[in-house]
Amino acid sequence: MVYFIGAGAGDPELLTIKGKRLIDHADVIIYAGSLVNPAVFQDRKPKAQVYDSAGMTLEEVLDVMQQAEAAGKTTVRIHTGDPSIYGAIREQLDALDALGISHEVVPGVSSFLAAAAAMQMEYTLPEVSQTVILTRMEGRTPVPEAERIESLARHQATMVLFLSVNRIQELTERLCTAYPPETPVAVIYKASWPEQKIVMGTLANIAEKVREAGIRKTALVTVGKFLGSQYAYSKLYDKQFTHEYRKGADQ
Known part of the structure; x- marks a missing residue:
């Protein structure tokens, strides 16, 4: 076996x-x-x-x-x-x-999950994003035409990019065809390793920050408003919200 x-x-x-x-x-x-x-x-x-x-x-x-x-x-x-x-x-x-x-x-714990844990962030915030796109830039391994960065960016969903940090300048330029330049970005180098680094910024400045940090590989690029401070509370624990296991306060 x-x-x-x-x-x-x-x-x-x-x-x-x-x-x-x-x-x-x-x-x-x-x-x-x-x-x-x-x-x-x-x-x-x-x-x-x-x-x-x-x-x-x-x-x-x-x-x-x-x-x-x-x-x-x-x-x-x-x-x-x-x-x-x-x-x-x-x-x-x-x-x-x-x-x-x-x-x-x-199965194992993917680096994109370890990255979220390291940042103590939630990819799927209510009224911010309920979709997570896992993707990469084309390189020696191509991607289907419909999955080019510009096409996926149009959704403005939470995006996690593997194998792409070495071309961070090009990546941010292509993401900016759909995301606003002020969209928050976090680059996580070796999530969960002792040498882990987290670099925060926006699409407008993250490339420079990544270069200054000396990060060229083994890092994830996460993009989206989930990194911001604005979101709605979950209905799951809302005292006014009724579901199978609990009646709302007004019931």
Whole structure:
């Protein structure tokens, strides 16, 4: 069996209980060394074989999995955050299916969730935004034409951009085709890691602030009025609001 495990955003304590149990008992560990905090497998078995996939090809990763399966060993493939978001797992799962190797995916805490926790912010504030767009700028990996930044920005929803901070100046210029320049922005570098940084600003000045902070990668860009101070209270706890579990004060 091969287990694909979301390692969380970086803090090893953000591993799920299931994920940690599987990692600690695995015979073979394959992890993305450029992204995953090695502390997440510090309690591994002494004889566990560890492979850093940062310098490996897909074929080499699959070869390690296939050899482990043939030897009756359990393999964990550790991905940063949650494997379903920019995790490149589909190609691995399909290849394992073709090889007849069983697999399971264990979810993890995505960096966009750890970023919100670090800022102590809520992405979906009443009467501000009830939609969160997770996206990225096109790079070596293209994006569909309908998902270009300018198209998504027209919604003026909460937006979280992965893999884009290295082009922050271009990004802000493109976002400003729809969002006002004074729209608040926060850039979170390595959310939940000891070296975490949070840089706050607006679309008009965030690029300069990010350059001054020396942030070039491993950071999320969050955009939207959720970062502001104006919002409506939730109806869920409104004393005048009746729902299935509580009658309103005037009922």
